[in-house]
Amino acid sequence: MSGIIGKKIGMTSIFQDGKSIGVTLVEAGPCVVTQVKTIEKDGYTAVQLAYGDKKEKNTPAALLGHFKKAGATPKSKLVEFKEFEKALNLGDSIAVADVFVEGDFVDAIGTSKGKGFQGVVKRHGFSGVGGQTHGQHNRQRHPGSVGACSFPSRVFKGMRMAGRTGGDRVKIQNLRIEKIYPEKNLLLVSGSIPGAKNSFVILEK
Amino acid sequence: MSDLIKFVEAESKERRTALPAFNAGDTITVHVKITEGNKERIQLFQGTVIQRKNVNTNGETFTVRKMSSGVAVERIFPVLSPSVEKVELVRKGSVRRARLFYLRDKEGKAARIKEDKKFEDKAKAAPAAPKAAKAPKAKAKA
Numbered sequence: 001m002s003g004i005i006g007k008k009i010g011m012t013s014i015f016q017d018g019k020s021i022g023v024t025l026v027e028a029g030p031c032v033v034t035q036v037k038t039i040e041k042d043g044y045t046a047v048q049l050a051y052g053d054k055k056e057k058n059t060p061a062a063l064l065g066h067f068k069k070a071g072a073t074p075k076s077k078l079v080e081f082k083e084f085e086k087a088l089n090l091g092d093s094i095a096v097a098d099v100f101v102e103g104d105f106v107d108a109i110g111t112s113k114g115k116g117f118q119g120v121v122k123r124h125g126f127s128g129v130g131g132q133t134h135g136q137h138n139r140q141r142h143p144g145s146v147g148a149c150s151f152p153s154r155v156f157k158g159m160r161m162a163g164r165t166g167g168d169r170v171k172i173q174n175l176r177i178e179k180i181y182p183e184k185n186l187l188l189v190s191g192s193i194p195g196a197k198n199s200f201v202i203l204e205k
Numbered sequence: 206m207s208d209l210i211k212f213v214e215a216e217s218k219e220r221r222t223a224l225p226a227f228n229a230g231d232t233i234t235v236h237v238k239i240t241e242g243n244k245e246r247i248q249l250f251q252g253t254v255i256q257r258k259n260v261n262t263n264g265e266t267f268t269v270r271k272m273s274s275g276v277a278v279e280r281i282f283p284v285l286s287p288s289v290e291k292v293e294l295v296r297k298g299s300v301r302r303a304r305l306f307y308l309r310d311k312e313g314k315a316a317r318i319k320e321d322k323k324f325e326d327k328a329k330a331a332p333a334a335p336k337a338a339k340a341p342k343a344k345a346k347a
Contacts, residue, residue: 009207009209009210010206010207010209012210012213012262012263012264013263013264014213014217014263014285015285015286015287018286018288020264020286025207025209025210025213027209181213184209184212186212186213188213197207
């Protein structure tokens with residue numbers, strides 16, 4: 001696996017092979033290698049990448065030491081990639097073009113937009129009651145029955161109900177990289193990516 | 206809009222500015238590329254522009270309405286679409302709004318649009334204006 005950390009910029013559309021496709025702009029990298037994990041020392045191989053500048057006064061002393069070891073300035077997002085395809089050393093900097101080429105299929109991971117407390121129709125895709133008539137005067141978007149009667153006398157665990165929606169880690173698989181602008185650290189990924197603008201996005205291959 | 210989005214969309218600027226300047230109310234002919242099997246041919250679609258949407262972005266489209274043997278046909282063309290071969294401005298219309306959806310409720314004589322006869326004068330005046338600024342200098346030299 002290999003990947004990179006970036007920031008979602010927004011969406012636009014381009015024409016590819018005569019078809020209009022929606023693309024998401026991701027400003028990704030350059031990332032700094034802040035830790036290299038090895039089997040001897042950590043029991044598995046992985047590479048920790050850092051992205052996004054952060055003020056020194058807002059960084060805990062322990063983290064400052066961690067960045068100092070790699071010779072990097074304080075960064076705001078740290079992500080570990082297991083079994084990174086490229087051999088990297090502490091303090092290395094990787095850009096978009098080092099990891100991806102145009103036409104690659106990647107998975108995008110982001111934190112979806114928070115929607116607050118939502119009902120079952122929005123949260124779980126229930127269809128609601130389905131009509132206003134037949135006595136349904138005040139329950140168009142209600143969940144209906146949540147269980148049986150004296151057996152089992154309780155509601156099963158995991159029953160889908162209303163609650164906090166969004167703000168979850170979401171992964172969208174198999175998005176095509178349509179274009180790379182190495183000089184701008186910019187990627188065009190087909191389709192949409194979870195999260196708000198300026199939120200962190202992890203792209204992995 | 207983010208600068209990076211502008212940067213990406215600037216690539217299509219050439220294509221967007223290659224089209225003649227037309228607005229809602231104008232009559233245009235769109236040369237549409239049509240592929241049938243391996244053959245490619247050009248079909249003409251002439252009608253009135255009733256709206257332009259998402260101007261100056263990659264998603265810009267324009268809607269052309271025409272009466273085809275008594276049936277109204279509306280087609281939406283993306284400006285960047287490679288199937289739009291060419292656009293010709295046929296007649297400049299004079300209208301007061303940007304979206305001419307009221308034409309859908311009108312037929313025959315009521316659906317006419319006044320011609321913008323001043324347009325040619327305006328077109329002449331527009332390029333002439335910057336020249337006029339330069340002209341006195343030239344005269345001064347002479």
